[in-house]
Amino acid sequence: xxxxxxxxxxxxxxxxxxxxxxxxxxxxxxxxxxxxxxxxxxxxxxxxxxxxxxxxxxxxxxxxxxxxxxxxxxxxxxxxxxxxxxxxxxxxxxxxxxxxxxxxxxxxxxxxxxxxxxxxxxxxxxxxxxxxxxxxxxxxxxxxxxxxxxxxxxxxxxxxxxxxxxxxxxxxxxxxxxxxxxxxxxxxxxxxxxxxxxxxxxxxxxxxxxxxxxxxxxxxxxxxxxxxxxxxxxxxxxxxxxxxxxxxxxxxxxxxx
Numbered sequence: 001x002x003x004x005x006x007x008x009x010x011x012x013x014x015x016x017x018x019x020x021x022x023x024x025x026x027x028x029x030x031x032x033x034x035x036x037x038x039x040x041x042x043x044x045x046x047x048x049x050x051x052x053x054x055x056x057x058x059x060x061x062x063x064x065x066x067x068x069x070x071x072x073x074x075x076x077x078x079x080x081x082x083x084x085x086x087x088x089x090x091x092x093x094x095x096x097x098x099x100x101x102x103x104x105x106x107x108x109x110x111x112x113x114x115x116x117x118x119x120x121x122x123x124x125x126x127x128x129x130x131x132x133x134x135x136x137x138x139x140x141x142x143x144x145x146x147x148x149x150x151x152x153x154x155x156x157x158x159x160x161x162x163x164x165x166x167x168x169x170x171x172x173x174x175x176x177x178x179x180x181x182x183x184x185x186x187x188x189x190x191x192x193x194x195x196x197x198x199x200x201x202x203x204x205x206x207x208x209x210x211x212x213x214x215x216x217x218x219x220x221x222x223x224x225x226x227x228x229x230x231x232x233x234x235x236x237x238x239x240x241x242x243x244x245x246x247x248x249x250x251x252x253x254x255x256x257x
Contacts, residue, residue, distance in 0.1 A: 012103055013029055013210065020204075020213055021213075024213075024214060025214075026212070026214065026216070027210075027211070027212040027213055028210070028211050028230070029208065029210040029211075030207065030208065030209045030210075030227065031208050032207055033207050034190060034203060034204065034205050034207060035189060035203075035205070035209070036147050036190065036205050037148065037188050037199055037202060038148060038189055038192075039148045039149075039151070040111070040118070040148060040149050041151065042109070042118045042145070042149050042150065044106070044109075045071055046107050047105050047106075047108075047109060048071070048077075048102075048105060052068075053098075053101075053105075054067050054070070055067045064080055064085070064086075064088075064089070067089075067091050068080055068089065068098060069098070072139060075140045075143050075144060075145075075191070075192070076125075076138045076139025076140075076141070077102050077140065077141045077142075078140055079098050079099065079139075079140045081140075091238055099141055103122045103123065103124075103141055103143075106122040117146065118145060118146050118149035118196065119143050119144070119145060119146060119149075119195070120145060121194065122141060122142065122143035123141070123142060124140065124141055125138050125139065125140055125142055144193055144194050145193060147193055147197045147198060147205075150189050150192050190205055193205045200208075207227060209222055209230070211254055215237070215255050215257065216254055216255060217255065217256050220253070220254060224248055226248060227248075228246070228247045229249055229250070230246040230248070231243065231246050231248065231252045232248050232249060232250050233248075233250050233254070236241050
């Protein structure tokens with residue numbers, strides 16, 4: 001299925017390249033991400049409930065009066081900090097120690113079938129700037145999943161063994177306590193993973209960038225490119241200065257001269 005998808009995409013791009021060539025125009029195909037298949041849904045809330053850090057009321061709603069943390073679907077965990085959150089209960093002086101505990105809980109999770117941790121990385125927000133995780137919209141701790149694992153709404157375990165079904169953090173989706181409903185038709189995700197994450201033998205989470213046209217090197221493989229480089233590169237190609245508020249740099253190596 002994945003090979004056929006690549007083949008169909010390649011054919012479509014080939015047809016566009018013919019049109020661009022006839023117009024003597026530059027063709028650029030770019031994506032902001034790819035996707036990775038998922039095989040196991042992970043309940044990342046349960047370990048925090050067992051540690052007494054996360055609680056829900058009888059209606060399944062998050063209970064701030066009994067919760068020291070709050071999980072969000074953007075892979076953020078927020079400290080329920082007093083003075084910052086309306087119903088915060090965590091004293092500011094306890095913030096750093098709680099962040100360390102959150103990271104330890106995540107990295108101590110294990111898949112009983114393999115012994116692997118389903119979490120690829122967990123760190124404080126200020127340490128995740130390299131993967132786009134540093135900003136006021138993110139939590140105090142950010143984590144990303146190991147390829148194949150997911151905790152996103154709409155994703156469900158498809159290859160769980162009987163042993164895994166009984167495990168504390170690996171089970172079929174039953175609907176989050178926040179009211180999300182899980183469906184069986186979602187088989188891949190991208191926000192779960194590091195930008196360069198790879199699913200062995202299948203695909204990676206890397207985005208694509210293809211350039212074809214006058215002045216572009218033929219057969220050159222672009223390395224270390226980022227989506228923020230596209231705008232300054234195209235501005236350079238047409239002889240314009242990049243906008244002052246745009247990050248990224250010009251991919252000068254792709255041009256023949």
